[in-house]
Amino acid sequence: MENKPRKLYELTKGIIKENPLFVLLLGTCPSLATTTSLEGAIGMGFLFAFVLIGSNVVISLLRKIIPSQIKIPCYIVIIATFVTIVKMLSEAFLPELYSTLGVFISLIVVNCIVLGRAEAFASKNSVGASLLDGIGMGIGYTLALVIMAFVREVLGTGGLTFGEIFTFLPYVSFTPLEKFAMSIFTMPAGAFLVLGVILAILAYHANKKANLERVKAKIEKEKLAKLASEAKEA
Amino acid sequence: MTKELIIAIVAIGLLIAVFFVSYILNKKTPIPKECEELKIDASKCAACQNMACTLRKKEEK
Amino acid sequence: MVVAFILAIINAMLIQNVVLYRFYGICPFLGVSKKSNEALSMGLAVIFVIVIASAICWPIYHYILVPANIAFMDTITYILVIASLVQLIEMFLKKYSPSLYASLGVYLPLITTNCAVLGVAQGNTDTNLTFGMSMANAIGTSVGFLIIIFAFSCIRVRLEASNVPKCLKGIPIALITAALMSLAFVGFTGLIK
Numbered sequence: 001m002e003n004k005p006r007k008l009y010e011l012t013k014g015i016i017k018e019n020p021l022f023v024l025l026l027g028t029c030p031s032l033a034t035t036t037s038l039e040g041a042i043g044m045g046f047l048f049a050f051v052l053i054g055s056n057v058v059i060s061l062l063r064k065i066i067p068s069q070i071k072i073p074c075y076i077v078i079i080a081t082f083v084t085i086v087k088m089l090s091e092a093f094l095p096e097l098y099s100t101l102g103v104f105i106s107l108i109v110v111n112c113i114v115l116g117r118a119e120a121f122a123s124k125n126s127v128g129a130s131l132l133d134g135i136g137m138g139i140g141y142t143l144a145l146v147i148m149a150f151v152r153e154v155l156g157t158g159g160l161t162f163g164e165i166f167t168f169l170p171y172v173s174f175t176p177l178e179k180f181a182m183s184i185f186t187m188p189a190g191a192f193l194v195l196g197v198i199l200a201i202l203a204y205h206a207n208k209k210a211n212l213e214r215v216k217a218k219i220e221k222e223k224l225a226k227l228a229s230e231a232k233e234a
Numbered sequence: 235m236t237k238e239l240i241i242a243i244v245a246i247g248l249l250i251a252v253f254f255v256s257y258i259l260n261k262k263t264p265i266p267k268e269c270e271e272l273k274i275d276a277s278k279c280a281a282c283q284n285m286a287c288t289l290r291k292k293e294e295k
Numbered sequence: 296m297v298v299a300f301i302l303a304i305i306n307a308m309l310i311q312n313v314v315l316y317r318f319y320g321i322c323p324f325l326g327v328s329k330k331s332n333e334a335l336s337m338g339l340a341v342i343f344v345i346v347i348a349s350a351i352c353w354p355i356y357h358y359i360l361v362p363a364n365i366a367f368m369d370t371i372t373y374i375l376v377i378a379s380l381v382q383l384i385e386m387f388l389k390k391y392s393p394s395l396y397a398s399l400g401v402y403l404p405l406i407t408t409n410c411a412v413l414g415v416a417q418g419n420t421d422t423n424l425t426f427g428m429s430m431a432n433a434i435g436t437s438v439g440f441l442i443i444i445f446a447f448s449c450i451r452v453r454l455e456a457s458n459v460p461k462c463l464k465g466i467p468i469a470l471i472t473a474a475l476m477s478l479a480f481v482g483f484t485g486l487i488k
Contacts, residue, residue, distance in 0.1 A: 025325075025466065026322075028321045028322060028325070029318050029319060029320070029321045029322065029410040030318075032318045032321060033317070033318040069258060069261070070254055070257065070258065072257070073253055073254050073257050073378070076374060076375075076378060077250065077371070077375075080370055080371040080374050080375075081371065083370055084367060084368065084370050084371055087367070087370065088367055102421070103414055103417045103418050103421060106370045106413065106417045107410050107413060107414060107417075109370060109374055109413070110374070110407070110408045110409070110410055110413050111408075112322065112408055115408065184478075187477070187478075187481070188315055188316050188318065188477045189315075189474040189475070189477035189478045189481070190474070191318070191474075192470045192471065192473040192474035192477060193470070193471060193474040195470050196463075196466075196467045196468070196469075196470030196471040196473075196474065197467070197471075199466055199467045199470065200462045200463045200467035200468075201462070203461075203462045203463070203464075203465075203467060204461075204462035207461055207462060236363070238359075238362040238363035238364075239363040239364070239365070241359065241363065242359050242360060242362075242363035242365055242368075243363075245355070245359050246368065246371070246372060246375075249372060249375045249376065249379070250375060252375075252379045253375050253378055253379040253382070256379045256382035256383050256386065257378075257379075257382050259382075259386055260382040260383075260385055260386045260389075263386050263389050263390060264389075265389060265396070265400075
């Protein structure tokens with residue numbers, strides 16, 4: 001019975017608590033470059049999750065066979081293989097996504113998240129746990145990309161546009177705030193700005209929580225000290 | 235199986251071999267009396283997720 | 296011919312700056328820029344690796360992969376070349392130049408996962424540049440990286456000493472600074488017609 005909460009934790013930790021982009025600060029290069037449009041971000045997150053899940057599972061399957069001396073080179077070759085597969089598939093089935101993301105699909109292979117999860121988790125845990133970890137981290141990264149892209153696209157172009165990259169969707173351009181659009185957000189500067197502000201908001205909440213806990217701990221200590229001094233007097 | 239394809243497969247196989255051999259040889263060569271300096275960067279190592287770093291292994295030991 | 300080469304270098308260095316426009320090399324940009332001499336060492340190591348790696352990857356792509364019709368293996372090949380190059384350079388430094396290893400050696404493994412190296416090598420062949428233009432791209436990108444990371448480290452040293460609100464301390468204010476730098480570099484856009 002205690003397996004179930006554990007498995008759920010593996011799945012959900014990647015989404016909020018250990019979100020690869022916002023908490024662990026990994027994979028920042030693609031996040032800044034591919035979030036100019038919401039569709040691009042969803043596509044990038046999807047391809048990234050594919051590579052992460054695939055490499056996690058394969059490395060976990062082979063973890064007993066690969067000698068520990070040459071772990072890292074083997075992981076790099078396995079991840080590079082998955083990235084090549086994803087590149088070819090996306091070039092064939094989603095050509096607009098391939099031309100939008102460009103070289104950043106190939107750059108998934110040096111994305112710190114993939115190699116980091118492979119070394120830290122997939123090489124030491126079972127296939128099931130690695131699969132869940134990959135899914136969780138993939139969802140977390142996609143969520144982070146989507147949040148950034150949403151902010152950038154809404155503030156930068158005044159609304160959302162669908163159907164340009166995923167051409168199987170109908171072309172829908174919903175830009176109610178076009179008059180107030182600030183094009184800085186679609187420029188590279190906007191990417192840095194949005195990520196910085198999001199991290200600042202998260203740091204603010206983390207600080208507030210840490211402060212609250214510190215105040216609570218101090219109250220507890222004072223209570224105990226008072227009880228101890230009352231017991232001494234009595 | 236054209237001639238170019240065979241050459242290419244051999245070349246890639248050679249590259250993989252070079253990579254593995256250079257990785258193993260690099261792990262075997264000792265660092266020249268700079269072990270002291272590594273301790274200074276220990277705090278940085280926690281944030282860096284690069285697993286191929288030889289310094290990280292030393293720190294874990 | 297020489298003019299085109301120099302213009303390509305300036306393009307890669309300033310107008311399409313590697314960090315502020317193309318978004319390569321963000322991780323070391325944020326991570327290794329707390330002190331100026333560290334940033335300088337990182338930048339020099341990056342120049343070395345990018346130039347040599349591009350010089351090796353371009354011929355492999357055009358003379359081995361393309362004639363054999365397996366151009367899709369370029370990503371795997373490039374990452375193998377880059378990783379082996381870094382291992383070999385590290386070994387070389389350890390054996391023959393301990394002083395150089397003391398200053399640069401720490402950053403070499405970090406360059407393996409640096410988006411800039413693979414990005415430049417992949418970009419050279421994705422956009423079908425000639426060898427001369429690829430080398431111009433490589434030199435411009437890496438020197439641009441050095442300039443940017445050094446300037447950024449100087450700014451960050453000042454930021455550490457100033458009175459930043461608590462929630463912005465560290466990475467957030469660094470990112471906002473990078474945004475301002477990126478805007479400033481947009482001013483270079485009209486440099487080359």
